[in-house]
Amino acid sequence: xxxxxxxxxxxxxxxxxxxxxxxxxxxxxxxxxxxxxxxxxxxxxxxxxxxxxxxxxxxxxxxxxxxxxxxxxxxxxxxxxxxxxxxxxxxxxxxxxxxxxxxxxxxxxxxxxxxxxxxxxxxxxxxxxxxxxxxxxxxxxxxxxxxxxxxxxxxxxxxxxxxxxxxxxxxxxxxxxxxxxxxxxxxxxxxxxxxxxxxxxxxxxxxxxxxxxxxxxxxxxxxxxxxxxxxxxxxxxxxxxxxxxxxxxxxxxxxxxxxxxxxxxxxxxxxxxxxxxxxxxxxxxxxxxxxxxxxxxxxxxxxxxxxxxxxxxxxxxxxxxxxxxxxxxxxxxxxxxxxxxxxxxxxxxxxxxxxxxxxxxxxxxxxxxxxxxxxxxxxxxxxxxxxxxxxxxxxxxxxxxxx
Amino acid sequence: xxxxxxxxxxxxxxxxxxxxxxxxxxxxxxxxxxxxxxxxxxxxxxxxxxxxxxxxxxxxxxxxxxxxxxxxxxxxxxxxxxxxxxxxxxxxxxxxxxxxxxxxxxxxxxxxxxxxxxxxxxxxxxxxxxxxxxxxxxxxxxxxxxxxxxxxxxxxxxxxxxxxxxxxxxxxxxxxxxxxxxxxxxxxxxxxxxxxxxxxxxxxxxxxxxxxxxxxxxxxxxxxxxxxxxxxxxxxxxxxxxxxxxxxxxxxxxxxxxxxxxxxxxxxxxxxxxxxxxxxxxxxxxxxxxxxxxxxxxxxxxxxxxxxxxxxxxxxxxxxxxxxxxxxxxxxxxxxxxxxxxxxxxxxxxxxxxxxxxxxxxxxxxxxxxxxxxxxxxxxxxxxxxxxxxxxxxxxxxxxxxxxxxxxxxxxxxxxxxxxxxxxxxxxxxxxxxxxxxxxxxxxxxxxxxx
Numbered sequence: 107x108x109x110x111x112x113x114x115x116x117x118x119x120x121x122x123x124x125x126x127x128x129x130x131x132x133x134x135x136x137x138x139x140x141x142x143x144x145x146x147x148x149x150x151x152x153x154x155x156x157x158x159x160x161x162x163x164x165x166x167x168x169x170x171x172x173x174x175x176x177x178x179x180x181x182x183x184x185x186x187x188x189x190x191x192x193x194x195x196x197x198x199x200x201x202x203x204x205x206x207x208x209x210x211x212x213x214x215x216x217x218x219x220x221x222x223x224x225x226x227x228x229x230x231x232x233x234x235x236x237x238x239x240x241x242x243x244x245x246x247x248x249x250x251x252x253x254x255x256x257x258x259x260x261x262x263x264x265x266x267x268x269x270x271x272x273x274x275x276x277x278x279x280x281x282x283x284x285x286x287x288x289x290x291x292x293x294x295x296x297x298x299x300x301x302x303x304x305x306x307x308x309x310x311x312x313x314x315x316x317x318x319x320x321x322x323x324x325x326x327x328x329x330x331x332x333x334x335x336x337x338x339x340x341x342x343x344x345x346x347x348x349x350x351x352x353x354x355x356x357x358x359x360x361x362x363x364x365x366x367x368x369x370x371x372x373x374x375x376x377x378x379x380x381x382x383x384x385x386x387x388x389x390x391x392x393x394x395x396x397x398x399x400x401x402x403x404x405x406x407x408x409x410x411x412x413x414x415x416x417x418x419x420x421x422x423x424x425x426x427x428x429x430x431x432x433x434x435x436x437x438x439x440x441x442x443x444x445x446x447x448x449x450x451x452x453x454x455x456x457x458x459x460x461x462x463x464x465x466x467x468x469x470x471x472x473x474x475x476x477x478x479x480x481x482x483x484x485x486x487x488x489x490x491x492x493x494x495x496x497x498x499x500x501x502x503x504x505x506x507x508x509x
Numbered sequence: 510x511x512x513x514x515x516x517x518x519x520x521x522x523x524x525x526x527x528x529x530x531x532x533x534x535x536x537x538x539x540x541x542x543x544x545x546x547x548x549x550x551x552x553x554x555x556x557x558x559x560x561x562x563x564x565x566x567x568x569x570x571x572x573x574x575x576x577x578x579x580x581x582x583x584x585x586x587x588x589x590x591x592x593x594x595x596x597x598x599x600x601x602x603x604x605x606x607x608x609x610x611x612x613x614x615x616x617x618x619x620x621x622x623x624x625x626x627x628x629x630x631x632x633x634x635x636x637x638x639x640x641x642x643x644x645x646x647x648x649x650x651x652x653x654x655x656x657x658x659x660x661x662x663x664x665x666x667x668x669x670x671x672x673x674x675x676x677x678x679x680x681x682x683x684x685x686x687x688x689x690x691x692x693x694x695x696x697x698x699x700x701x702x703x704x705x706x707x708x709x710x711x712x713x714x715x716x717x718x719x720x721x722x723x724x725x726x727x728x729x730x731x732x733x734x735x736x737x738x739x740x741x742x743x744x745x746x747x748x749x750x751x752x753x754x755x756x757x758x759x760x761x762x763x764x765x766x767x768x769x770x771x772x773x774x775x776x777x778x779x780x781x782x783x784x785x786x787x788x789x790x791x792x793x794x795x796x797x798x799x800x801x802x803x804x805x806x807x808x809x810x811x812x813x814x815x816x817x818x819x820x821x822x823x824x825x826x827x828x829x830x831x832x833x834x835x836x837x838x839x840x841x842x843x844x845x846x847x848x849x850x851x852x853x854x855x856x857x858x859x860x861x862x863x864x865x866x867x868x869x870x871x872x873x874x875x876x877x878x879x880x881x882x883x884x885x886x887x888x889x890x891x892x893x894x895x896x897x898x899x900x901x902x903x904x905x906x907x908x909x910x911x912x913x914x915x916x917x918x919x920x921x922x923x924x925x926x927x928x929x930x931x932x933x934x935x936x937x938x939x940x941x942x943x944x945x946x947x948x949x950x951x952x953x954x955x956x957x958x959x960x
Contacts, residue, residue, distance in 0.1 A: 237642040239690035262686025314538045
């Protein structure tokens with residue numbers, strides 16, 4: 107048997123318990139045995155406690171990590187989400203690896219929760235003091251930067267962190283997390299992965315910088331009040347040629363109309379070329395501020411990024427290819443992959459989401475992968491630094507064995 | 510319904526084409542950006558790979574020429590320093606019954622580190638490469654110099670065992686969590702090469718030692734063959750000579766000296782038997798065909814039989830043999846025949862090298878340590894053994910001093926056989942000697958029975 111084997115199963119069965127049972131049984135059959143780690147992505151249309159409990163009943167003490175996904179999941183078999191209802195499982199079978207899952211309530215100390223949850227996950231893996239090959243993360247949207255800072259307080263900045271924030275189908279706040287059979291709200295879930303094969307990551311957006319930029323001159327957490335001393339919504343509307351003109355002055359949700367025009371910040375530079383992490387404006391306040399899915403700091407330069415539907419369709423496959431190239435892998439080396447795709451992008455190209463799954467499957471040579479649609483993405487850039495961003499694609503590929 | 514104004518149509522058409530061109534521009538820019546990143550990434554990887562290969566080849570050249578561990582460890586540190594980007598590193602060497610020692614280090618201050626050892630170190634020495642993201646919180650590092658822990662935040666521990674050496678490479682970095690999975694993999698790969706080089710160096714040294722031993726053994730065997738032919742011929746010539754004398758001289762067959770002549774023939778025949786017996790025993794031992802016949806040994810009887818056998822040799826050099834058995838000796842489960850042979854060989858050796866002196870056989874039980882034993886000591890008041898000769902006493906065909914043809918039975922095998930048999934019975938044999946004062950051989954046999 108190879109060191110690391112991966113399988114996935116997806117279902118659009120509506121009954122939550124039956125969906126969990128059928129998906130788990132299919133997964134175990136494909137893996138030819140129980141997994142060492144179980145990843146779970148249900149949509150919020152499912153009864154999440156029932157899904158979690160059924161999987162616990164079937165999988166016993168197998169570490170279990172999950173978060174709700176927007177509208178459905180994607181895998182090598184395509185997109186699965188019947189009227190916004192779906193469930194996807196990914197199992198890693200790795201007798202020589204160690205995996206530990208832990209969860210903490212974020213509360214009013216997200217950084218402290220980050221510190222506590224990574225320590226607990228490492229202890230659960232039985233690898234006290236040892237840096238994991240990857241920290242796999244899922245959290246309520248809202249405090250991901252602080253959670254990552256907490257994890258890095260413990261591990262330092264070099265250990266790659268990847269994952270995606272929990273999502274629901276319509277930004278109604280119904281998202282949940284799953285850890286070891288428990289369904290949670292307002293929590294952060296972390297898996298400390300010590301696989302016997304190697305792991306490689308890529309983190310990109312499907313956007314390019316335009317020549318329009320300004321400095322964030324007044325900010326309050328995730329609310330951007332002013333750019334270059336003027337109301338942020340007004341500046342943004344000018345930059346984008348009026349995509350939010352209909353809500354200026356009265357406020358309102360702009361999530362869908364801003365998807366192809368996010369704000370970017372330079373996250374680093376590689377080979378003389380800057381790469382960006384993105385902030386997605388989700389609403390405009392009556393006072394003319396933009397609210398975002400990420401924090402930004404006063405003084406940061408914001409660049410208006412531009413994307414196209416075509417790039418959102420093709421980009422996930424390219425990120426998967428970049429992850430494989432990072433490890434110099436051929437498809438035959440590959441056990442499988444986890445894919446995090448921004449829910450905002452998915453909603454923009456919803457009718458073509460099957461093509462996104464097809465692009466990823468093609469790049470991964472048909473190997474098993476499971477994709478979730480998230481309200482915030484975490485990943486590790488080519489300069490080995492991990493960040494939280496919006497409208498991003500994060501891919502983790504698992505090699506069968508160590509190179 | 511009226512047709513649209515041609516200008517309006519033209520504007521719409523231009524807007525549509527502009528939008529298409531804009532999308533194409535964005536896609537092209539994205540493609541260009543991606544290709545630039547990939548180019549930079551591939552270029553960087555090629556540069557790093559070339560640098561690593563260069564360092565590796567340089568390192569392999571040095572490692573291939575190394576004949577002992579110290580320069581080899583120093584080279585391992587030099588090669589890995591470029592590949593793993595550590596801030597400092599040292600190699601800890603481990604040997605039985607000795608505290609771990611820093612055998613090589615990138616910084617002279619690191620030589621002062623007192624490595625504590627423990628369960629974590631044992632895991633590394635068992636073959637695991639382990640990184641720690643925070644030294645301050647680790648139990649085994651708690652015992653290391655606090656100044657070092659204050660200066661460095663994270664560490665990587667790599668096993669460097671070979672055939673005879675056990676060592677651990679410790680890489681240090683000032684940044685917490687610096688040694689990530691890819692760096693661990695890189696270290697493991699390079700360390701495997703270092704281990705192979707270490708093994709090769711040790712094998713070369715072993716081969717040289719083996720070759721020297723083989724040459725010495727071959728010379729000793731040649732000497733032995735020459736000596737044996739002389740040793741065998743002396744008693745054989747005596748037997749043949751006396752027999753011819755008796756056959757050719759009827760007066761001698763009937764005269765009063767007949768008893769003395771027969772006694773000489775008998776003594777020469779006994780010496781010949783002992784010589785042949787010892788040689789055959791050694792052959793059996795070397796072929797691994799010597800078996801133990803375990804039973805309860807009556808220690809007193811075994812000692813008495815050994816002494817009786819050795820008495821003629823003692824008498825020849827005007828020695829006396831004294832026996833001192835402690836009362837209430839415990840029961841020994843062993844091979845009585847082999848024990849007797851050990852004692853005979855030791856007593857015979859003592860009698861040969863002692864003149865007009867005393868040879869004592871002392872037997873005591875020793876229950877003081879973890880392994881209770883029955884202790885047999887053969888002490889003589891002979892000429893003693895020079896310190897430089899102590900190491901070769903038990904080697905086959907070794908003789909102490911010049912060959913003395915008059916001392917029949919001196920084959921140089923008695924002590925070798927005594928040592929082999931003692932070890933076969935799970936015991937140990939030692940000697941202490943002082944020139945001009947005497948020699949004491951001590952055999953310890955475990956009371957629990959033979960191994």
